Amino acid sequence: MEYYILSYTHKNTDLSLREKLVFEIRNQHTKDFLFALVENKFIQEAVILSTCNRIEFILSVNNIPKTEEFLLAKLSDYSKITLEELKKTADSYENISAIHHLFSVASSLDSLVVGETQISGQLKSAFRFSYDLGCCGLALSRAIHFAFRCAASVRNSTDISKNSVSVASAAVAKAKVILKDLKRIQALVIGAGEMSTLCVKHLINNGAEIILINREIKNAYFLCEEIMHINPQAKIRVESFKELGNLINKVPLLFTATGAPHSIITQDMVEDFSQKRFWFDLAVPRDIDGIIQEGISVFSIDDLEDIVKENLVLREKQADIAYAIIGKFTQQFFAWLQSLNVEPLIKAIRQQAKESAQKELARGIAKGFLPKEYEKNIEKTLHNAFNTFLHNFTVGLKTIANTPQGDGVIEATRFLFSGEQNPLMVEQYKCEYTETKLFDATNDKKEKE
Numbered sequence: 001m002e003y004y005i006l007s008y009t010h011k012n013t014d015l016s017l018r019e020k021l022v023f024e025i026r027n028q029h030t031k032d033f034l035f036a037l038v039e040n041k042f043i044q045e046a047v048i049l050s051t052c053n054r055i056e057f058i059l060s061v062n063n064i065p066k067t068e069e070f071l072l073a074k075l076s077d078y079s080k081i082t083l084e085e086l087k088k089t090a091d092s093y094e095n096i097s098a099i100h101h102l103f104s105v106a107s108s109l110d111s112l113v114v115g116e117t118q119i120s121g122q123l124k125s126a127f128r129f130s131y132d133l134g135c136c137g138l139a140l141s142r143a144i145h146f147a148f149r150c151a152a153s154v155r156n157s158t159d160i161s162k163n164s165v166s167v168a169s170a171a172v173a174k175a176k177v178i179l180k181d182l183k184r185i186q187a188l189v190i191g192a193g194e195m196s197t198l199c200v201k202h203l204i205n206n207g208a209e210i211i212l213i214n215r216e217i218k219n220a221y222f223l224c225e226e227i228m229h230i231n232p233q234a235k236i237r238v239e240s241f242k243e244l245g246n247l248i249n250k251v252p253l254l255f256t257a258t259g260a261p262h263s264i265i266t267q268d269m270v271e272d273f274s275q276k277r278f279w280f281d282l283a284v285p286r287d288i289d290g291i292i293q294e295g296i297s298v299f300s301i302d303d304l305e306d307i308v309k310e311n312l313v314l315r316e317k318q319a320d321i322a323y324a325i326i327g328k329f330t331q332q333f334f335a336w337l338q339s340l341n342v343e344p345l346i347k348a349i350r351q352q353a354k355e356s357a358q359k360e361l362a363r364g365i366a367k368g369f370l371p372k373e374y375e376k377n378i379e380k381t382l383h384n385a386f387n388t389f390l391h392n393f394t395v396g397l398k399t400i401a402n403t404p405q406g407d408g409v410i411e412a413t414r415f416l417f418s419g420e421q422n423p424l425m426v427e428q429y430k431c432e433y434t435e436t437k438l439f440d441a442t443n444d445k446k447e448k449e
Contacts, residue, residue, distance in 0.1 A: 001044065001139055003098040004061050006071055007091045009054040010112045015302045017089065019285030020079040023050040024259060025129050029078075034135045036074060042066040045140045047130040049105070051122050052167065052195070052284040052301055053112045058102060060139035064094055099143060099333055103326045106147035107154040109319060112167060112301070118194060120151055143333070150329040157325060160318040168198035168257075170304040171280040175253060176206060178278055178297075183207035187253040190244070190264070192219040195257035195282050200227060200236065203255075210236040211251060213244060215258070245269045248277075257282040263289035270296070342410060346394050349417050353390065357382040 008021055023030040030048060037046040037059070045060040061067040072090075076083045093101045104110045108119050127144050130136035154160060176182050185208050189200050192214040200210055204227060214220035220238045227234050239247065244264065248254060249271040256279070258264060265279075266289045277296045281288040284301065291298055361378055364370040370378060400409055 002061055002064055003093075003095050003102075003139075003143060004059045004064050004067055005093040005098045005101055006057040006059075006068065006075075007054065007093065007101065008056075008089060009091070009110065010302065011110075012091055013089050015284065015286070015300055017081060017085070018053075018055065020081055021050075021055045021075070022285055023048045023055065024261070025050070025125055030129075031133060033074070033078060034130060034133055037071070038135045040067075040070050042070065045130075045137045046135050047126050047140055047144070049123055049126045051119065052282065054105070054110075056105065058098075058140060058144075060137070068092060096330060096334065100326060100330045102143060103147050103150040103329055104323075106144075106151040107322060107326060108151070108160070109154070109322055109326065112304075117155075118166060120148065121194075123147070142337070146329065146333045146336075150326060153329065154322045154325050158318040158321050160322055166198055167282060167301060167304065168195050168255075169202045171255060171282060171299070172199060172202040172206060174299065174304055175278060175280065179253070181207075182253075184209060185253055186211065186251045187255065188213070188247050188251040190214070190254070190256035190287065191258040191283075192216070192223045193257060193259065196255070197223055197226075199255040199257065199280075199282070204231060204234045204236065208235075208253070210234070211247060212236060212238050213241050213247065215241045215260075217241065248279075249273050252277050254279040255282065256280070256287040258287055259283070260287060261285065263287060265289065265291070267291055267293075342397055345410065345414055345417075346397060349413075350386070350390060352417065353386040354383065357386060 008018060010018075013021075023033065030050075034046055034048060037043050037057075042063040043059055043061050047058040049056040049058060057071060059067060059071075072083055072086050075081075076086055079086075101110070106120060106123055108117065111119055123144065127136060127140075131141070172182075175187075179185060182203065183206070187203050187208045188211045189196050189203070190213055192212070196212075196214075200212065200223065203210055210227075212220045212224055214223075217238065217240060224236055224238050227236055248265060248269060250273070252273075252275045254277065256265070260283070262285070264287045270291060270293050273295065275295075279288060279291075279296060279298045281298060281300050286300060288298055358379065361370070361375065361382065365372050365375060397409070397413065
């Protein structure tokens with residue numbers, strides 16, 4: 001088994017390409033793509049992490065070159081991007097570098113805005129979606145849950161997430177730079193998801209007056225009630241999504257972050273307006289089609305680079321500390337994986353039993369309890385007795401070794417037989433998945449093979 005990641009991010013892929021590579025969670029196309037991956041004989045498990053800034057294919061495989069060849073061909077067919085373009089653009093990571101990259105992503109060291117906390121939740125959602133489908137088993141579960149531990153350590157040991165900037169806050173900050181002050185400025189926010197929620201909160205904190213619309217109006221009302229509960233003085237109201245065409249031609253400031261698969265604001269909807277308008281499109285794929293209109297400035301995620309760079313400078317020293325933590329966790333992960341190899345553990349336990357028997361046999365002969373001439377026969381009898389005693393234990397340990405429950409059993413067995421005084425790794429390895437469900441998914445995968 002090997003770890004492999006194919007990665008398209010804000011660092012290597014333009015927004016125009018990234019929006020063609022988007023995989024929406026719980027979407028049938030995403031399900032079909034995951035199923036196609038794990039049905040390939042070279043791929044054992046798969047998780048797809050798709051956000052506004054990255055698309056990561058996190059895989060457990062048995063042949064990296066064949067996996068990459070299949071994945072790129074499948075991705076080209078899905079996105080209609082040429083194979084050559086996909087190859088040229090992608091970053092790929094194998095084994096140690098794959099785990100290091102995964103830990104960096106989970107810890108928000110690889111984000112557009114270093115230190116933002118959204119990525120951890122997005123990774124958890126992608127992981128749960130995959131294992132619910134039976135596309136993720138023990139290998140990726142171990143890696144991803146270890147990544148969460150690493151991310152928690154980075155947050156607790158550094159200030160990298162303290163007063164962190166998000167893409168939404170960067171957009172609001174950019175608007176504030178342009179308009180000097182957002183107090184009493186009307187802002188239209190389209191969408192009621194996580195990004196839109198952050199936009200609303202930052203706009204409210206800066207004194208803006210919010211008009212909120214969403215295709216599902218009840219979700220807009222839920223968000224409005226949440227904001228008013230936190231801040232009763234907030235100026236926010238909900239309008240119908242049908243008013244979109246009217247509102248974009250009356251409100252000077254717009255933030256949109258929907259999950260629509262196509263543009264929701266097009267050139268034919270735009271009318272003249274006496275004020276300059278500033279539109280922030282935080283969606284991938286983009287919500288705003290290529291608008292060319294005097295008096296309208298459209299900013300995409302990639303246009304927030306100046307604020308992002310400022311964020312990087314502020315966090316540079318903390319990032320150095322964080323990368324050291326990630327390096328340590330990467331080493332620990334592979335050492336831990338090696339420790340879960342059950343054969344050396346069984347061999348060590350049998351050797352311990354043999355040495356104990358020989359020691360007590362020698363003591364018995366030395367004290368005259370046993371005749372020296374029977375030493376070989378007694379030694380053989382003791383050896384057979386320990387083999388009989390350890391038989392069921394050995395069979396049980398081998399049977400459970402490659403199941404989710406096996407990690408804890410092996411850790412506990414090693415602790416009991418070695419007398420280690422350090423806390424068990426399993427106590428720090430808190431899995432959030434349903435063991436029975438994951439166990440069944442792993443077995444189903446083996447039966448298919």
